[in-house]
Amino acid sequence: MAYPMRMRANIEGDAVVVRVLMTHPEETGLLKDKEGKIIPAHFIQTVTCKNNDKTVLTCDWGTAISKNPFLEFRFKGGKSGDKVTVSWIDNKGDTSTADTTVS
Amino acid sequence: MNQTRRQVMQIGAGAAALGVAASAGLMPSIAQAADAPGWNAQLFEAKSFADVAKIWGGTPTESTDVSIIGPDIAENGAVVPVGVKSNAAGTTALGIVVEKNPTSLVAQFNMTDVSIPNVATRIKMAQTSNVYAVAKVGDKLLFSKKEIKVTLGGCGG
Numbered sequence: 001m002a003y004p005m006r007m008r009a010n011i012e013g014d015a016v017v018v019r020v021l022m023t024h025p026e027e028t029g030l031l032k033d034k035e036g037k038i039i040p041a042h043f044i045q046t047v048t049c050k051n052n053d054k055t056v057l058t059c060d061w062g063t064a065i066s067k068n069p070f071l072e073f074r075f076k077g078g079k080s081g082d083k084v085t086v087s088w089i090d091n092k093g094d095t096s097t098a099d100t101t102v103s
Numbered sequence: 104m105n106q107t108r109r110q111v112m113q114i115g116a117g118a119a120a121l122g123v124a125a126s127a128g129l130m131p132s133i134a135q136a137a138d139a140p141g142w143n144a145q146l147f148e149a150k151s152f153a154d155v156a157k158i159w160g161g162t163p164t165e166s167t168d169v170s171i172i173g174p175d176i177a178e179n180g181a182v183v184p185v186g187v188k189s190n191a192a193g194t195t196a197l198g199i200v201v202e203k204n205p206t207s208l209v210a211q212f213n214m215t216d217v218s219i220p221n222v223a224t225r226i227k228m229a230q231t232s233n234v235y236a237v238a239k240v241g242d243k244l245l246f247s248k249k250e251i252k253v254t255l256g257g258c259g260g
Contacts, residue, residue, distance in 0.1 A: 015219055028227070030205060045139035057218045062147040064201060064209040064227045066182045072223040073212070089139035 005098035009084045016078035016102050018049065020071045020086050028063040044069060047088045051078050051102075078102050147208050152200050152235055155208045156244055159198075163237065166191070166245035171236035173251050177228065180253040186223035187212075189238035189245070194220040196239040203232035228253045 007020040029041025047059040056075040087097035149155045172186035199209040209226045237246045
């Protein structure tokens with residue numbers, strides 16, 4: 001299953017602002033489908049954000065993150081041309097990674 | 104993703120066990136063997152802000168150093184934009200807690216020496232509730248709260 005991601009990293013003042021839009025169903029495990037069966041939980045658990053292989057932020061997420069999650073974060077010490085990478089792991093062991101260049 | 108037959112069977116068995124537990128009226132446990140490394144299932148099963156704070160280990164104190172950015176009224180509880188910001192020096196982690204959700208903790212953001220404690224995301228809310236922005240500063244927990252009114256819950260079918 002493919003989970004594309006869209007992301008953008010810009011310099012604002014002395015910080016790099018990164019905005020990421022992920023593709024993920026984010027099922028809570030509390031909803032039922034039309035036949036009344038519980039839809040199993042399927043959600044992102046950890047997100048790792050790196051700048052040129054240096055980890056700048058890690059996130060632990062629960063089921064209450066919206067479908068197709070959005071994440072905005074900031075870090076210091078980045079410069080134009082740096083490579084920002086975001087990767088996640090969900091509760092079924094699926095992963096996805098995307099990167100972009102700071103502009 | 105390339106799964107072998109054995110892996111597929113394991114996932115199926117896990118999902119089936121989950122379904123049985125849920126239909127028996129037990130709490131649907133979201134903890135599974137395949138949890139990502141470092142993910143604290145206990146933390147994400149806590150039912151109230153007090154329980155979450157207990158696991159984080161600290162007494163929450165209201166502070167103006169921490170701010171929460173969100174709408175006063177959210178029309179759709181499935182997508183509520185929320186931002187959390189801390190001005191306290193030495194913030195090591197940020198958290199978003201929704202008091203009246205089935206599980207209170209929404210997200211925890213772990214800072215490093217270069218990250219700025221200012222993050223934003225979109226969350227689900229079951230009903231109108233206080234939303235807490237929590238910052239972990241040393242061994243202290245600082246928080247600020249905001250009531251977000253939800254006209255349509257995010258957990259309904």
